Amino acid sequence: EAEVAQSxxxxxxxxxQAVAFWCDPISGHATLYWxxxxxxxxxxxxxxxxxxxxVDDSQLPKDRFSAERLKGxxxxxxxxxxxxxxxxxxxxxxxxxxxxxxxxxxGPGTRLTVT
Amino acid sequence: GQNIDQPTEMTATEGAIVQINCTYQTxxxxxxxxxxxxxxxxxxxLSYNVLDGLEEKGRFSSFLSRSKGYSYLLLKELQMxxxxxxxCAVRGSSNTGKLIFxxxxxxxxxx
Numbered sequence: 690e691a692e693v694a695q696s697x698x699x700x701x702x703x704x705x706q707a708v709a710f711w712c713d714p715i716s717g718h719a720t721l722y723w724x725x726x727x728x729x730x731x732x733x734x735x736x737x738x739x740x741x742x743x744v745d746d747s748q749l750p751k752d753r754f755s756a757e758r759l760k761g762x763x764x765x766x767x768x769x770x771x772x773x774x775x776x777x778x779x780x781x782x783x784x785x786x787x788x789x790x791x792x793x794x795x796g797p798g799t800r801l802t803v804t
Numbered sequence: 805g806q807n808i809d810q811p812t813e814m815t816a817t818e819g820a821i822v823q824i825n826c827t828y829q830t831x832x833x834x835x836x837x838x839x840x841x842x843x844x845x846x847x848x849x850l851s852y853n854v855l856d857g858l859e860e861k862g863r864f865s866s867f868l869s870r871s872k873g874y875s876y877l878l879l880k881e882l883q884m885x886x887x888x889x890x891x892c893a894v895r896g897s898s899n900t901g902k903l904i905f906x907x908x909x910x911x912x913x914x915x
Binding site for chain 2: 695719729730731732733734737744745763765780784786792793794796797798800
């Protein structure tokens with residue numbers, strides 16, 4: 690069964706350092722999402738790609754966060770510099786399309802702890 | 805604004821039935837999703853409703869009333885493994901298909 694892959698699974702970093710997360714969506718899925726989930730809350734969309742283009746980054750803190758999906762396949766989310774408040778689970782998801790009943794398939798996530 | 809409300813926590817007994825409610829106020833509506841999330845794991849898809857009524861899938865059912873901005877997830881014959889967080893998510897009118905998630909309901913199933 691096809692799955693969304695993410696790495697690393699866990700990351701501990703000191704504040705002011707740079708950190709990067711990687712995601713490989715299900716093959717053939719054109720839409721890729723990065724979410725942040727703070728403990729006890731639901732996921733919040735940070736950025737959405739359609740192929741290699743960003744279609745929604747309204748909630749992405751652009752002063753410190755960046756995301757790319759250069760060839761329209763895998764994607765990288767970067768934080769520089771990391772802050773204590775960035776400690777959260779970072780989830781990547783993909784879907785075949787953005788509409789209709791196509792659900793989003795989530796990867797296992799990266800648990801980030803900023804010290 | 806956009807708002808999705810769910811109870812924070814619920815407790816139920818193994819073998820029983822539990823109903824988890826979700827109310828929403830969003831800019832437009834293009835479907836409602838329920839996801840299950842075990843602690844420390846990724847959310848997994850449970851159900852999708854876009855028309856009013858009940859959708860049944862095994863022990864899980866989901867109901868939608870668009871006029872009331874209301875949905876519920878019904879879990880029957882509860883098992884210990886059903887202890888998890890249940891997330892309600894709404895797809896609004898955005899043409900990006902963006903999902904807005906509620907905070908999730910943590911369900912604890914007791915023997």
